[in-house]
Amino acid sequence: MTAPRRVLVTGASGFIGRHALEPLLQRGLELHAVTSRDAPTQQAPRDVHWHQADLLDPGSHGALLTAVAPTDLLHLAWYAEHGSFWTSTENLRWIAATIALVHAFAEYGGRRAVLAGSCAEYRWGDPGPCLEGVTPLEPATLYGTAKNATRAVLAAAAGELGVELAWGRVFFLYGPGEAPGRLVASVIGSLLAGERALTSDGRQIRDFLHVADVAGAFAALLDSRVTGAVNIGSGEARPLRDVIDAIGAATGRADLLDVGALSPRPGDPAELVCDTTRLRTEVGFMPAITLDDGIERTVAWWRDQAGR
Amino acid sequence: MTAPRRVLVTGASGFIGRHALEPLLQRGLELHAVTSRDAPTQQAPRDVHWHQADLLDPGSHGALLTAVAPTDLLHLAWYAEHGSFWTSTENLRWIAATIALVHAFAEYGGRRAVLAGSCAEYRWGDPGPCLEGVTPLEPATLYGTAKNATRAVLAAAAGELGVELAWGRVFFLYGPGEAPGRLVASVIGSLLAGERALTSDGRQIRDFLHVADVAGAFAALLDSRVTGAVNIGSGEARPLRDVIDAIGAATGRADLLDVGALSPRPGDPAELVCDTTRLRTEVGFMPAITLDDGIERTVAWWRDQAGR
Numbered sequence: 001m002t003a004p005r006r007v008l009v010t011g012a013s014g015f016i017g018r019h020a021l022e023p024l025l026q027r028g029l030e031l032h033a034v035t036s037r038d039a040p041t042q043q044a045p046r047d048v049h050w051h052q053a054d055l056l057d058p059g060s061h062g063a064l065l066t067a068v069a070p071t072d073l074l075h076l077a078w079y080a081e082h083g084s085f086w087t088s089t090e091n092l093r094w095i096a097a098t099i100a101l102v103h104a105f106a107e108y109g110g111r112r113a114v115l116a117g118s119c120a121e122y123r124w125g126d127p128g129p130c131l132e133g134v135t136p137l138e139p140a141t142l143y144g145t146a147k148n149a150t151r152a153v154l155a156a157a158a159g160e161l162g163v164e165l166a167w168g169r170v171f172f173l174y175g176p177g178e179a180p181g182r183l184v185a186s187v188i189g190s191l192l193a194g195e196r197a198l199t200s201d202g203r204q205i206r207d208f209l210h211v212a213d214v215a216g217a218f219a220a221l222l223d224s225r226v227t228g229a230v231n232i233g234s235g236e237a238r239p240l241r242d243v244i245d246a247i248g249a250a251t252g253r254a255d256l257l258d259v260g261a262l263s264p265r266p267g268d269p270a271e272l273v274c275d276t277t278r279l280r281t282e283v284g285f286m287p288a289i290t291l292d293d294g295i296e297r298t299v300a301w302w303r304d305q306a307g308r
Numbered sequence: 309m310t311a312p313r314r315v316l317v318t319g320a321s322g323f324i325g326r327h328a329l330e331p332l333l334q335r336g337l338e339l340h341a342v343t344s345r346d347a348p349t350q351q352a353p354r355d356v357h358w359h360q361a362d363l364l365d366p367g368s369h370g371a372l373l374t375a376v377a378p379t380d381l382l383h384l385a386w387y388a389e390h391g392s393f394w395t396s397t398e399n400l401r402w403i404a405a406t407i408a409l410v411h412a413f414a415e416y417g418g419r420r421a422v423l424a425g426s427c428a429e430y431r432w433g434d435p436g437p438c439l440e441g442v443t444p445l446e447p448a449t450l451y452g453t454a455k456n457a458t459r460a461v462l463a464a465a466a467g468e469l470g471v472e473l474a475w476g477r478v479f480f481l482y483g484p485g486e487a488p489g490r491l492v493a494s495v496i497g498s499l500l501a502g503e504r505a506l507t508s509d510g511r512q513i514r515d516f517l518h519v520a521d522v523a524g525a526f527a528a529l530l531d532s533r534v535t536g537a538v539n540i541g542s543g544e545a546r547p548l549r550d551v552i553d554a555i556g557a558a559t560g561r562a563d564l565l566d567v568g569a570l571s572p573r574p575g576d577p578a579e580l581v582c583d584t585t586r587l588r589t590e591v592g593f594m595p596a597i598t599l600d601d602g603i604e605r606t607v608a609w610w611r612d613q614a615g616r
Contacts, residue, residue, distance in 0.1 A: 058366075058404075089468050092411050095461060096366075096404035103400050145464035149457035153403060156453035160397050 006030045007222065008070035008110075010055060010101070011077030012048075013037055015177055016116065016170070019215035020074065021045050027223045032068040034077070056093050058100040065108040073105045073113040074222050078147075082179040086120075091146035098150050106161035114222045117151055117169040117229060120144030124269035129207075129237065131275040132169070132229045140267060151229065158227075166221050171233040171274050174243075175211030175294065176301035184208075184295070187244060188302050191251040198261035202241030205271040207233035210294035213287040220285035226278070234287050235276035246295040314338045315530065316378035316418075318363060318409070319385030320356075321345055323485055324424065324478070327523035328382065329353050335531045340376040342385070364401050366408040373416040381413045381421040382530050386455075390487040394428075399454035406458050414469035422530045425459055425477040425537060428452030432577035437515075437545065439583040440477070440537045448575060459537065466535075474529050479541040479582050482551075483519030483602065484609035492516075492603070495552060496610050499559040506569035510549030513579040515541035518602035521595040528593035534586070542595050543584035554603040 007024060011017040012033030022045050024031055031048045034055065044050075051067065053060040055077055075098060079090035102113050122130045123138035137152075139145040151167050158165040174184035183199075190197035209217075209232065217232045241259065248254030279285050289297070315332060319325040320341030330353050332339055339356045342363065352358075359375065361368045363385055383406060387398035410421050430438045431446035445460075447453040459475050466473040482492035491507075498505035517525075517540065525540045549567065556562030587593050597605070 087468055089411060089465055092407050092461065092465055096407055099400050099404055103397060139464070142461075142464045142468065145460050149461045152453050153400065153450075153457045156447070156450045157397055157400055160395055160450065 004028070004030045005071045006032060006068060007072040007074055008032050008034065008064070008068050008105070009074045009076065010034045011075070011116075012050075013040055014076055014080065015179070016173070016211060016215050016218065017076045018044070018177055019175070019212045020076065020218055021048055023216045023219035024074070024222070027219060029072070029223070032070060034064065055101060056097045058097065058104075061101055061104040065104055069108065070105065071111050072222060073102065073110055074218060075101060075113065075115045076218070078116065082181040086141045086143045088142070091142050095146050095150050099153060102154055102163070103161065106163045110163060112164040112222070114166045114168060114218060115151070115154070116218070117167045118144060118147045119169055119171045119272055119274065121148040121151065121169060124272060127271060129273045129275040130231060132231055132278055155228065164225065164227050166224075166227050167229045168218050168221050168232045169229055169274070170214060171207040171209065171231065171272070173209050173211050173214045175298050177211070178298075184243060184247065184298065185302070187247050188251065188299055191247060191253040191256050192299070192302055192306060194253070194256070196256050196258050198258045199244050200240070200262045200264045201260040202239055202244050203270070204240045204264060204268060205237050205273055206240055207235070207237060207273040208243055208291060209234045209287060210289040210297070213289050216288070217279060217283070217285045220283050224283050226282045230278045230283060231274035231276055232279060233274040233276050234291070235274070235280070236291070237271070237273040238291065242291065243295065246292050247299065249292075250296045250299040312336070312338045313379045314340060314376060315380040315382055316340050316342060316372070316376050316413070317382045317384065318342045319383070319424075321348055322384055322388065323487070324481070324519060324523050324526065325384045326352070326485055327483070327520045328384065328526055329356055331524045331527035332382070332530070335527060337380070337531070340378060342372065363409060364405045366405065366412075369409055369412040373412055377416065378413065379419050380530060381410065381418055382526060383409065383421065383423045384526070386424065390489040394449045394451045396450070399450050403454050403458050407461060410462055410471070411469065414471045418471060420472040420530070422474045422476060422526060423459070423462070424526070425475045426452060426455045427477055427479045427580055427582065429456040429459065429477060432580060435579060437581045437583040438539065440539055440586055463536065472533065472535050474532075474535050475537045476526050476529050476540045477537055477582070478522060479515040479517065479539065479580070481517050481519050481522045483606050485519070486606075492551060492555065492606065493610070495555050496559065496607055499555060499561040499564050500607070500610055500614060502561070502564070504564050504566050506566045507552050508548070508570045508572045509568040510547055510552050511578070512548045512572060512576060513545050513581055514548055515543070515545060515581040516551055516599060517542045517595060518597040518605070521597050524596070525587060525591070525593045528591050532591050534590050538586045538591060539582035539584055540587060541582040541584050542599070543582070543588070544599070545579070545581040546599065550599065551603065554600050555607065557600075558604045558607040
């Protein structure tokens with residue numbers, strides 16, 4: 001009998017983190033969740049050990065790692081404030097905190113670390129799906145630069161640190177718990193409130209994946225021996241219009257959609273999708289939730305929230 | 309009359325830093341030098357204000373910046389232990405410390421920051437000189453990856469931080485004060501001691517620049533409005549053999565040279581030289597010390613050290 005793997009999950013009360021606990025538990029892993037806030041009292045699965053720490057203070061890392069003695073690290077925490085995260089200098093603090101955490105994790109005996117990356121690491125504007133190791137890493141934003149720099153440095157240091165390192169590059173995600181200002185949540189919010197929802201023409205091609213599948217992919221990646229960057233997406237290239245229309249259908253208020261009323265954001269690429277061959281064949285993860293089903297579940301969740 | 313520019317120089321007691329104080333003073337700048345050691349009591353120019361701080365402790369930055377209130381930052385400090393700096397995880401600590409220092413410098417009102425980069429940021433093995441903005445940035449080492457990541461992140465954040473940022477990419481340097489284990493210092497040391505000096509065949513093509521010229525280039529770069537990466541080198545591509553032979557001539561002990569006795573280090577590129585057009589035309593800096601003259605001065609310095 002081998003000792004159970006003890007997983008330290010950061011950002012455990014964040015958008016992806018909340019959905020990651022259940023699939024990690026299902027894999028038989030001992031879970032230690034870190035949050036900068038109070039430990040959640042409801043909705044979180046049992047059998048999770050909660051720890052409160054401000055990861056931006058590197059002085060907190062030692063005590064946390066001593067308390068948990070993790071074999072594995074799933075680092076999802078990062079500055080993610082909608083609207084400002086692309087350009088905020090908070091990204092600088094998270095680079096330092098992330099590198100320091102992985103460094104300390106290795107020094108305290110950790111073996112395998114999986115971190116959340118982003119499609120923003122890739123050069124935008126090339127046609128076709130982004131492919132790990134092929135599509136150039138030329139981020140257009142401070143956020144993307146920060147993520148890519150963190151990945152490059154940790155990948156280069158992994159051998160010295162003696163840790164296996166994998167990096168899940170998240171594309172577009174949506175689902176229960178999303179920040180209300182983000183696209184899917186905001187269109188749902190408007191329609192459920194009986195207000196018009198103004199959107200761009202929706203011709204942008206994207207890869208959208210339900211957050212539970214994103215979280216499931218991270219759990220599968222952690223529970224594999226795959227190293228390096230792995231795209232996390234559905235593998236389906238869809239116009240944003242499909243997402244908007246699915247929200248119209250799920251809410252029954254397609255009449256409130258004003259598609260084309262807004263211009264696309266400057267700098268937004270026409271196409272940003274991913275090849276998911278590594279995720280499917282090497283990690284062995286297949287998404288379970290279709291776009292229509294995922295939007296329906298998300299609308300149901302928002303309805304439920306509104307009724308509380 | 310404008311207020312004098314107050315320059316915070318880190319790594320001021322390091323190899324380049326010691327040589328940078330005089331040329332900075334000559335430009336009429338008010339100098340505040342940081343060292344992790346005791347302030348030097350000899351050989352350092354007057355009119356330099358010395359501060360002791362451990363930059364690896366971000367908690368030290370605020371007090372230092374409050375005390376100095378610098379308008380300019382020349383950040384030369386980094387882990388540079390000969391032999392181990394290429395792969396040491398100390399590089400991770402210096403990424404975090406450097407990013408935090410520039411962030412804090414900006415928050416305390418700093419305006420212009422110049423940092424030391426490295427030829428190790430470039431992809432090695434391409435023929436011809438490395439050119440800023442053209443030669444791919446694909447570091448082969450943890451050190452090069454760390455420097456390149458730090459540069460990329462700070463360049464992407466410079467606008468948000470409100471600082472002008474320049475990055476001097478140092479190629480190969482030598483001169484008084486070099487660590488004894490490094491090539492030029494070690495060959496000089498052997499020959500002055502009357503011992504055989506074993507070297508590789510010396511066919512590697514390199515750009516060697518005397519440390520006083522490297523330091524002068526940093527002073528000129530700081531005192532310019534140039535931003536982005538600037539190669540710091542002589543612009544002369546020379547076989548390493550020329551350096552070895554110059555040491556033989558300057559010491560009068562060419563008979564002790566055993567050229568070809570060692571194999572080149574694995575991974576060492578056949579050619580690693582730089583285009584210095586930016587340094588010459590935009591920064592306006594021209595090296596003053598030829599290779600033969602620089603080696604002679606260096607040998608004289610080592611003779612002087614041995615005679616103390």
